[in-house]
Amino acid sequence: MSVPQIMLIVLALAFAAWYLITSLAPEAAPYAQITAGVIGSRYTGDCLIVRDETPFDQEAVSSVEYLAEEGSYVSPGTDICNVYSSGFSTRELETLQDFRDQIKEYQVKLLNAEINTDPQMEKLEAEVLTRAREVRELIGGARGNMNNQEALLAAAIRARQSRLKEKYSGDQRMTRLYDDEQSQLQRIASWTKKSVALKEGLVSFYSDGYEYDLTITNYDKFSPAQVRAMINGQKPASSNDISSKGKTTIYRVVRDGHWVVLMLIKDSNWNPVEGAIYELKLENFKDTMVQAQVLSFTRTGGELEVRLDVQSKVQPVLYIRTCSGVLGDNVTSLTVPTKAIYTQDNMPGVVVVDGEYPFFIPVNVMDEKDGMVYISPIQQGTLYEGQTVKLF
Known part of the structure; x- marks a missing residue:
């Protein structure tokens, strides 16, 4: 076999190999998925939450009956x-209930005797049964x-009871039972103080x-060392005086929409x-992401304290006092x-591909690094x- 023939065979084999590789090898995927990334400067540290909250306390507390729902919104005058x-003692309530049970039992006895002889009572009883x-x-x-x-059923029952009271106003046993009930109510009232909201906000029975001493008006007076002590569990001085004075914190009302982070x-x-x-980014059981504005900062003792103002709902931090945090230009992107x-x-x-209809989403290009582009949508919520x- 001559040299030219050998060269032709080699070229043919090379072409065949190239064809097989180019035709059978998979093409690069024309699509990609959006991923989360981190860009910009980041600063990590420990956070102390300061809420705009007002605690309410009382001396010589035996027990509390909660009327408002935990975490609910209250306004001035709302029963808390x-x-x-x-x-x-709870025995006082048991005694009251016993009197009321006796009244109910006696009323039923009188009612059964009157239904067949008193047309008005018969009509009232029929109304109650209908409702x-x-x-x-x-x-x-x-x-x-x-x-x-x-509400209609309750009104019908009240009308029936009113008729019984009216007809048996001279009944000595009924009168005595009502007197016992009223005396017990007055006795309980002497130990009872109803607490109502004085301002609007979220109410919480946890404190x-x-x-008392870490408030929205004095947070800027604490040094980094004092903030570190509070993060480590040391309460402000006046907070320790509440229990020593025999007072018990009953609840707190927290203003919504504004809080501070030290x-x-x-x-x-x-x-x-x-x-x-x-x-x-506040890192807790459930991470919370908010916008925070630098109010001021202090650097002493090797620690930098940054005071941050947050204009956001307080619910995510209603029960958080300390946590870890990440502060940055763009913590996530x-x-x-x-x-x-x-x-x-x-x-x-x-170009987002969603089913058969791709659509264009404008973005801000924040940075480009290692073949990846860091972006944010111009209209929030359109990309995730x-x-x-699609790749081009």
């Missing part, structure tokens, strides 16, 4: 709880307003003792910019491959981790 002072039947029908699935129906930054070389807004960026009308963006985007 009944506070029973020392000397009160009770309608309530049972609603419970069984009939259509109607349960609140209205229960940690910091509320953050001890581990990177003490950083110089915060007062008035600058950063993203703050979204990332896509460089090839996912597409320009339309001189505006960069990504896990979405599929």
Whole structure:
């Protein structure tokens, strides 16, 4: 075999190999998924939460009857709880219930005797039975307003009781039972103080003792060392005086929409910019992300204390006093491959593939590094981790 023939065979084999490789090898995927990324400067540290809250306490507390729901919104005049002072016993309530049971039993006895002889009482009894039947029908699935129906039933029962009182006003046993009930109510009232809301906010019956001396008006007076002590569990001085004075904290009312974070930054070389807004991530059982503005800062004893103002709902930190935190220009962002960026009308963006209809989402390109682009959607909420985007 001649040399030219050998060369032709080699070239043919090389072409065949190239064809097989290019035709059978899988093409690069034309799509990618949006992933979460981190960009910008980040500063980690320990956080102390300061809420705009007012605690309410009382001396010689025996027990508390809660009327408002934990964490609910209250306004001035809202009933919050009944506070029973020392000397009160649940036996007093049991005695009251015993008197009421006797009244009910005697009323039933009188009622059974009157239904067949008193036309008015017979009519009132029929009204009660009718309303009770309608309530049972609603419970069984009939259509109607349960609140209205229960109100009608209660009114019918009151009318029947009023008729019994009127007709048997001279009955000595009935009079004695009513007198016993009223005397017991007055006895209980002597130990009872109803507490009502004086301001609007969220009510909580849980307190940690910091509320008295760590407030929205004095948080800037604490040094980094004092903040560190509170983070480590040392309560402010006046908070320790409450129990020693025989007082018990009953509840607190917390203003919504505004709170402060005292953050001890581990990177003490950083110089915060007062008035600058950063993203703050509070790490707890459930992480909370908010926008925080630098109010002021203090650096002493090797620790940097940054005071941050947060204009956000207080519910996520209603029960948190201390936690870890991450402060940064952009603690989290979204990332896509460089090839996912597409320009339309001189505006960069990504093409999201959702079913058969891809659509363009404009983005802000914040940074590009190692083949990945850090982006944020111009319209918040239009992009999220896990979405599929087209590559170009």
